Amino acid sequence: MATNVDADALTAEVLQSFSATPNERTKEILGSLTTHLHAFVRDIAPSIEEWEQAIDFLTRTGKTCTDVRQEFILLSDVLGVSMLVETINGQETPDATDSTVLGPFHMVESPVRALGDDASPESEGPRCVVSGRVVSIDGTPIPNAEIDIWQADTKGFYDVQQPGIQSIGNGRALLRSDSEGRFHFRSVVPMYYPIPTDGPVGELLDATDRHPYRPAHIHFLVTAPGYRELTTHIFIGGSEYIESDAVFAVKESLVKDFTENTDPGEAARYGVQTPFRHGRFDIVLHPGS
Structure with a gap:
């Protein structure tokens, strides 16, 4: 897989990776998610530290969930x-x-x-x-x-x-x-x-x-x-x-x-x-x- 690619080419490569997805609805969802998520990242241009903070936030959201509390629903x-x-x-x-x-x-x-x-x-x-x-x-x-x-x-x-x-x-x-x-x-x-x-x-x-x-x-x-x-x-x-x-x-x-x-x-x-x-x-x- 190529490593030196521009942002548009990377997005296209990821979308292509889903081309053989058997379920059409799953393929549609993943394609839209990838397109919008990549556009969001390009728009805000997060630093590495900011992206790590985002991952940490989502990780802690998951860890906060219990049998009687759903933090992801709350989010x-x-x-x-x-x-x-x-x-x-x-x-x-x-x-x-x-x-x-x-x-x-x-x-x-x-x-x-x-x-x-x-x-x-x-x-x-x-x-x-x-x-x-x-x-x-x-x-x-x-x-x-x-x-x-x-x-x-x-x-x-x-x-x-x-x-x-x-x-x-x-x-x-x-x-x-x-x-x-x-x-x-x-x-x-x-x-x-x-x-x-x-x-x-x-x-x-x-x-x-x-x-x-x-x-x-x-x-x-x-x-x-x-x-x-x-x-x-x-x-x-x-x-x-x-x-x-x-x-x-x-x-x-x-x-x-x-x-x-x-x-x-x-x-x-x-x-x-x-x-x-x-x-x-x-x-x-x-x-x-």
């Missing part, structure tokens, strides 16, 4: 790449509920709970009820849809962030919609919180003078046979940082008011004390796989 999130991927794929299903990022904390299996159960039985603070329906784009109810939810507590922590304080599974639930596509669960009103900043992603935020906060929200991952999987949130209306989410994931359609309810009959129906806050969220799935 993708704060660079807006996760949201860009969601947005591109969401263009295929414009009639469905808007999708948004998975986030770095969908790392453990949610406990199976019955409709109406408390998803955050160990958490103290203002209680809420979340209710809605899972329907198809034509309004047809989808029974037995699997609804995986996870959220932070009233202090902004997920269960996996507080071993010994929260049990794994607190703030999580795996539900099934009823015969009419309906669902509801109890929980605490989550608080806004900072994404983890004790790793390489935190260093990036510090270096760019960006805040690490996400507005209060509840994650949903919804699946049903014959329908496309949906990853989404509901954002608590009025939460701090709703206009400046650190991972760029807020969509107006997903911001929901959690209104205060003082009706004793409604409280008894849902198994909570008054006052409580009620968020309503209908989920529309698109047929397909």
Whole structure:
């Protein structure tokens, strides 16, 4: 292989090395990655020291990942790449509920709970009820849809962030919609919180003078046979940082008011004390796989 080549010739040589790739999609991805990555390097002309720092950053990002923390997802999130991927794929299903990022904390299996159960039985603070329906784009109810939810507590922590304080599974639930596509669960009103900043992603935020906060929200991952999987949130209306989410994931359609309810009959129906806050969220799935 030649060693004294100019930049364009080197890029061409690398692209040629992928010419026999059996899978056409893999060949396309590698070709585009090589082209854009080489163009990026030519554009910024990094010193050897800067490139070594970049490699070190990515190495430490990988080493920060654990069974309950995904630093690469976090990096993708704060660079807006996760949201860009969601947005591109969401263009295929414009009639469905808007999708948004998975986030770095969908790392453990949610406990199976019955409709109406408390998803955050160990958490103290203002209680809420979340209710809605899972329907198809034509309004047809989808029974037995699997609804995986996870959220932070009233202090902004997920269960996996507080071993010994929260049990794994607190703030999580795996539900099934009823015969009419309906669902509801109890929980605490989550608080806004900072994404983890004790790793390489935190260093990036510090270096760019960006805040690490996400507005209060509840994650949903919804699946049903014959329908496309949906990853989404509901954002608590009025939460701090709703206009400046650190991972760029807020969509107006997903911001929901959690209104205060003082009706004793409604409280008894849902198994909570008054006052409580009620968020309503209908989920529309698109047929397909």
